[in-house]
Amino acid sequence: MALSLSWERAEPKFTMTPAIELIGIDKRFGAVHANKDVSMTIAQGSIHGIIGENGAGKSTLMSILFGFYAADKGEIKVKGQPAKIKSSFDAINLGIGMVHQHFMLVDPFTVLENVVLGAEGGRLIGPALAKARAELTRLARDYELDVDPDAIVGELPVGLQQRVEILKALFKGAETLILDEPTGVLTPDEADHLFRILGQLRDQGKTVILITHKLREIMAITDHVSVMRRGELVATKQTSQTSVEELAELMVGRRVLLRVEKGKAKPGAVVLEVKNLTWRDSKGTARVDNVSFTVRAGEIVGIAGVSGNGQSELLELISGISKPTSGQIIFEGKDIGILGDPRHVRQEGLAHVPEDRQHRGLISSFDASESGILGWHYDESLGHGFRLDREAVVNRCQSEMREFDVRPGDPLLKSAKFSGGNQQKIILARELKRNPDLLIVGQPTRGVDIGAIEFIHKRLIELRDQGKAVLLVSVELDEIRSLSDRILVMFAGRIMGERDASSDEREIGLLMAGVSKDAA
Amino acid sequence: MANARGELPTWVDIGLIPLLNLFIALLVAGLVVLIIGENPLEAMWIMLKGAVGSIKGWGYVLYYATNFIFTGLAVSVAFHAGLFNIGGEGQAYFAGLGAAIVGLSLEFLPWPIVIPLAILASILFGAFWAWIPGYLQAKRGSHIVITTIMFNFIGASLMVYLINNWFRPVGKMAVESREITGAYILSFREIGLQFFGVRLPSTPLNLTVFLAVIAVVFVWYLLWRTKLGYEIRAVGANPEAAIYAGIKPDRIIIIAMAISGGLAGLMAVNEVLGVQHRLLLEFAGGAGFVGIAVALMGRSHPVGIVFAAMLFGLLYQGGAELSFAKPLISRDMIVVIQGLVILFMGALEYAFRPTLAAIFANVED
Numbered sequence: 001m002a003l004s005l006s007w008e009r010a011e012p013k014f015t016m017t018p019a020i021e022l023i024g025i026d027k028r029f030g031a032v033h034a035n036k037d038v039s040m041t042i043a044q045g046s047i048h049g050i051i052g053e054n055g056a057g058k059s060t061l062m063s064i065l066f067g068f069y070a071a072d073k074g075e076i077k078v079k080g081q082p083a084k085i086k087s088s089f090d091a092i093n094l095g096i097g098m099v100h101q102h103f104m105l106v107d108p109f110t111v112l113e114n115v116v117l118g119a120e121g122g123r124l125i126g127p128a129l130a131k132a133r134a135e136l137t138r139l140a141r142d143y144e145l146d147v148d149p150d151a152i153v154g155e156l157p158v159g160l161q162q163r164v165e166i167l168k169a170l171f172k173g174a175e176t177l178i179l180d181e182p183t184g185v186l187t188p189d190e191a192d193h194l195f196r197i198l199g200q201l202r203d204q205g206k207t208v209i210l211i212t213h214k215l216r217e218i219m220a221i222t223d224h225v226s227v228m229r230r231g232e233l234v235a236t237k238q239t240s241q242t243s244v245e246e247l248a249e250l251m252v253g254r255r256v257l258l259r260v261e262k263g264k265a266k267p268g269a270v271v272l273e274v275k276n277l278t279w280r281d282s283k284g285t286a287r288v289d290n291v292s293f294t295v296r297a298g299e300i301v302g303i304a305g306v307s308g309n310g311q312s313e314l315l316e317l318i319s320g321i322s323k324p325t326s327g328q329i330i331f332e333g334k335d336i337g338i339l340g341d342p343r344h345v346r347q348e349g350l351a352h353v354p355e356d357r358q359h360r361g362l363i364s365s366f367d368a369s370e371s372g373i374l375g376w377h378y379d380e381s382l383g384h385g386f387r388l389d390r391e392a393v394v395n396r397c398q399s400e401m402r403e404f405d406v407r408p409g410d411p412l413l414k415s416a417k418f419s420g421g422n423q424q425k426i427i428l429a430r431e432l433k434r435n436p437d438l439l440i441v442g443q444p445t446r447g448v449d450i451g452a453i454e455f456i457h458k459r460l461i462e463l464r465d466q467g468k469a470v471l472l473v474s475v476e477l478d479e480i481r482s483l484s485d486r487i488l489v490m491f492a493g494r495i496m497g498e499r500d501a502s503s504d505e506r507e508i509g510l511l512m513a514g515v516s517k518d519a520a
Numbered sequence: 521m522a523n524a525r526g527e528l529p530t531w532v533d534i535g536l537i538p539l540l541n542l543f544i545a546l547l548v549a550g551l552v553v554l555i556i557g558e559n560p561l562e563a564m565w566i567m568l569k570g571a572v573g574s575i576k577g578w579g580y581v582l583y584y585a586t587n588f589i590f591t592g593l594a595v596s597v598a599f600h601a602g603l604f605n606i607g608g609e610g611q612a613y614f615a616g617l618g619a620a621i622v623g624l625s626l627e628f629l630p631w632p633i634v635i636p637l638a639i640l641a642s643i644l645f646g647a648f649w650a651w652i653p654g655y656l657q658a659k660r661g662s663h664i665v666i667t668t669i670m671f672n673f674i675g676a677s678l679m680v681y682l683i684n685n686w687f688r689p690v691g692k693m694a695v696e697s698r699e700i701t702g703a704y705i706l707s708f709r710e711i712g713l714q715f716f717g718v719r720l721p722s723t724p725l726n727l728t729v730f731l732a733v734i735a736v737v738f739v740w741y742l743l744w745r746t747k748l749g750y751e752i753r754a755v756g757a758n759p760e761a762a763i764y765a766g767i768k769p770d771r772i773i774i775i776a777m778a779i780s781g782g783l784a785g786l787m788a789v790n791e792v793l794g795v796q797h798r799l800l801l802e803f804a805g806g807a808g809f810v811g812i813a814v815a816l817m818g819r820s821h822p823v824g825i826v827f828a829a830m831l832f833g834l835l836y837q838g839g840a841e842l843s844f845a846k847p848l849i850s851r852d853m854i855v856v857i858q859g860l861v862i863l864f865m866g867a868l869e870y871a872f873r874p875t876l877a878a879i880f881a882n883v884e885d
């Protein structure tokens with residue numbers, strides 16, 4: 001969905017002393033050289049984008065600035081003054097705030113309690129809360145950051161949780177705000193809103209550092225952009241004087257196909273047939289509501305929709321994680337819905353790349369090779385009977401890592417230590433290499449760099465051209481449109497309509513919003 | 521090299537930190553000894569000498585360690601599945617029933633048949649006593665910590681009743697079964713005498729110690745070299761991902777608890793068949809609870825558990841010697857010292873981590 005950049009863009013007023021100066025930052029993790037002599041200047045009152053491939057060292061650099069890691073070498077200046085940042089506490093005192101890729105909120109607490117956390121100031125919580133409430137109202141007014149202070153954080157949608165994170169930072173007096181891939185989890189509308197907030201922050205003289213993989217976002221709201229590759233800073237550009245193509249090339253070091261190239265699909269026999277599928281949650285609400293469609297061999301069927309409209313539940317039903325309340329899921333002639341067993345479904349020839357790689361796709365405390373067999377670990381090729389042949393597991397991971405260019409290519413590294421895009425590659429390799437008849441894949445490129453997106457898209461189309469069926473769920477409409485041969489649009493648990501890939505973006509957008517001429 | 525803040529080199533994590541914790545525990549214990557008017561250094565020396573200064577001391581240390589290895593492994597297997605099995609004590613106690621039934625009723629059979637059967641019975645009885653809480657957790661959502669504690673009590677009462685009414689020979693005053701006269705597990709003293717003609721001091725150490733070694737290897741193999749172990753660890757680390765992978769957490773919870781109980785049950789082999797040669801009241805003597813500390817300290821890894829079990833064996837044996845040599849330091853004092861070790865090694869395991877992490881980060885700068 002295109003960003004509607006409706007807010008007025010004030011001419012940035014950069015003052016002389018930069019907000020942040022990073023000078024010669026160097027950091028190694030064992031054999032991995034995550035930051036190589038990186039120097040960067042962030043102008044006061046600007047939005048500064050940082051882009052780069054997965055594992056380029058963006059998060060590491062920002063973690064150093066925020067005091068999570070200690071740099072091996074290098075110097076940091078805040079507002080011209082040399083600063084020793086030994087912990088996030090120091091960073092906060094210097095007016096630096098960070099919104100992490102994965103939120104650091106206490107779910108059962110209210111918004112207010114979360115905001116105050118770590119800044120209680122004194123033994124009694126009462127005064128702090130009263131003060132925070134007043135402050136929160138002011139921030140909400142100034143920056144369009146409306147959140148109900150008494151809402152329980154765990155019950156808020158991600159977009160709002162992110163606002164709480166921003167509020168938390170501002171409450172602690174952040175002058176410079178670091179956001180690490182803030183839009184990965186947001187719907188296009190939420191992302192729009194976030195950018196409005198960031199614009200306003202800048203206009204009020206705050207400095208924003210934005211890490212993202214979406215070049216469109218960079219072009220839309222940043223003033224400057226720095227490009228990192230394999231730990232090095234390769235360029236810093238003024239956004240108005242660069243282009244998406246140039247940035248992409250700087251990032252990857254070669255020309256990148258920003259459009260997917262694919263031939264016409266040659267659909268074969270029906271592989272998956274979903275008939276009147278309904279699933280009700282424990283409250284009795286139909287989250288998947290009488291859904292019917294088919295997927296044929298040799299085609300990619302995309303399911304578009306704003307997140308939270310039943311796509312996740314649909315994936316869980318087809319992959320056997322949950323059981324349908326009614327209706328059938330017929331895979332190669334067999335009803336797999338009644339089984340409700342992911343392992344059995346896999347054995348029938350279905351592979352599943354889950355939406356949520358942190359919580360489903362891999363186990364962060366396992367090493368990469370162990371995460372690389374999740375779901376397929378019972379396979380006889382990994383050890384006969386009850387045995388698990390460690391050597392086979394590691395070897396399999398090693399060869400998959402090589403083929404999918406996972407960095408670092410170390411099967412013994414803990415899964416949590418890979419950057420987001422590389423984690424996704426580990427999962428994709430695991431599922432694609434099992435040669436499934438049907439691949440169902442949720443958000444395949446969430447948080448993945450453009451080089452890897454190109455690679456992943458290529459692999460999905462290759463799979464299709466081998467005569468396999470692919471069911472793709474994504475909240476990125478662009479991705480759905482460029483990959484799918486047919487597009488189904490989901491809204492409130494129902495299929496609102498079917499379109500082909502060439503149909504008008506606006507029309508699909510309307511279906512996604514629940515407006516439809518042809519809905520049943 | 522220091523990685524992230526709070527992340528330490530492996531040798532610090534598994535070497536320095538436990539040692540530091542132990543040192544501080546001993547320091548505080550020494551203070552307590554000082555307060556009651558004894559010389560802490562002397563006390564420490566007596567403990568150490570009593571434990572590892574003689575063959576007899578070593579015999580006792582290893583005998584205690586055998587028990588602690590079984591119960592520590594039991595706790596760790598459940599822990600890898602994300603379960604906190606507090607019921608090792610009850611499971612070991614109940615397993616004694618299995619060992620005694622086989623040992624007493626099959627006395628007419630030769631030992632190569634009776635001993636394996638008795639070991640098997642111990643495992644099965646222990647496993648059964650853990651299986652029930654496991655089942656209740658998996659199917660009914662009853663919290664494992666609560667149920668296993670309850671089963672300690674149920675087991676204790678049941679055993680009193682059974683020993684008193686079923687096993688106690690008519691006319692015998694002590695509440696215990698009659699002696700197992702057929703097959704039992706030989707002690708090192710007997711082996712020394714019969715096969716090598718050497719006279720070893722009398723200690724409870726018996727061949728069951730080798731069973732403990734086997735159990736250590738078994739648990740390591742199970743957890744890291746079998747598909748079941750993979751599934752157990754997956755459920756413990758991330759149940760969501762496990763479900764995605766087609767693993768059924770309910771099933772794994774029940775299996776892991778049964779294995780855990782079976783391991784705890786092996787303790788009965790040591791006590792009933794190896795040492796006492798009869799079933800008697802409270803023979804588990806708290807080893808089930810020590811197992812929790814041992815597993816915590818050993819980081820739930822079989823190798824770590826061996827070291828932790830040895831340490832606690834040392835404390836037990838050294839403590840006994842100490843209370844013998846210094847009447848001022850009673851048995852209860854020893855329990856206090858052990859408690860301090862548990863406190864610092866287990867509960868306060870991470871208390872000194874931030875400080876160390878800061879030190880190491882500074883060294884790096």
Ligand SMILES: Nc1ncnc2c1ncn2[C@@H]1O[C@H](COP(=O)(O)OP(=O)(O)OP(=O)(O)O)[C@@H](O)[C@H]1O
Nearest residue numbers: 029034054055056057058059060417418419420421
């Ligand atoms: N704690 C750690 N231990 C070991 N290696 C690490 C650790 N954290 C990061 N790395 C490695 O450092 C490199 C840089 O990682 P970083 O997370 O900074 O990348 P990134 O640019 O943020 O990538 P992404 O866009 O995928 O989030 C990667 O190769 C990563 O595997």
Ligand SMILES: [Mg+2]
Nearest residue numbers: 058059419420
């Ligand atoms: Mg990152």
